[in-house]
Amino acid sequence: MKEILVSLPYFGPISQFKELVNPLKVWVEKEDNFQKQTYRNRIYIYGANGKLSLNIPIKHLPKTKVKVHQKYSEVKIDNDDKWQSVHWKSLKSAYQTSPFFEFYEDELSPLFRKEYLTLYEFNRDCLETVLECLQVDLDFEYTSEYNKQPEKIADHRNLINAKSRISLPEYIQVFQEKHGFISNLCILDLLFNEGPNAVAFLKTM
Template sequence: MKEILVSLPYFGPISQFKELVNADKVWIEKEDNFQKQTYRNRMYIYGANGKLSLNIPIKHVPKTKVKVHQKYSEVKIDNDDKWQSVHWKSLKTAYQTSPFFEFYEDELAPLFSKVYETLYEFNMDCFETVLECLQLDLEKAYTFEYNKQPENISDLRNLINAKSLVEIPKYMQVFQEKYGFLHNLCILDLLFNEGPNAIEYLKSI
């Protein structure tokens, strides 16, 4: 039985879902600290001008003389910034001509209208929605303490690092003729372009 440990992203890169489809059980890290420059609050899509980063604004803890680590599950979203409408408009602009945007539109749209207090809660709903779109039935569990070196499990929490450069096999992308193939964008790019075939693509890489 293959068990993996992952951190919860904002939709998440294709490289993470490649691991998820080949796992028997996924442990979701709930006890880690929030870190910048990760997929926890950003995703990359293929926009009309190339690679586009969509970032969720968060409320930072006040600075003190002693460095304070903020627990990821407690990070609050800054909803004074109307980021949800901006992100949804960006997705529609980028993918409305893709083969399968309309196929998944009704499932994804509610995520960008409901108000969420915490980043973790929002990302969990995004994760569950993508699993439904992929028709991927995963056995899930959640950590109850932070373990730096877990045993008998594949620790893939590093896939949350947005700085990692990962190459994947090509599939058709909306603006590919203009800017070429962009590797390892968010899972939505694969869904909108490949539709129901996305799960087979993930299993094959």
């Protein structure tokens, strides 16, 4: 059985779910450090004006003379600015006319009503909810220690990097006629546009 190692993003880009849909053992990284410019606290969706970034605000550690790395699993969310309401309204605005938004709305909306203290806990629930929506039953576990160069396992943790440009096959998107196809958006873009066909699409990529 093929084993892979992935990071835990905010929902995650389509390129990561491409690696998750085949029968395999999945290890989800829990012990890494938090890094900026990654999908750990941001997603890209397709809005009426094109590609739109939604970011989860986090509480940063106090600045010190010595750079301190913060463990991802310990990063706390800054809930003062009511980001969940903003993100859900943005998702509804972008996808309420898509073929399958209403089909998954009741499963996803509770994620934006429950207050989470840590980014890790929220992202964990996002992953598990999307897997349920996709009806993908994975054998996965969370890591207990950080291994920079794991052996005998396919390391896909680099897919957490939001700066990477990855070209993927096209599918029909809500605002495609306005701005063209936008590749490798958040998995929700594929889910809302392709619905139950999303897994079959991922497996052919």
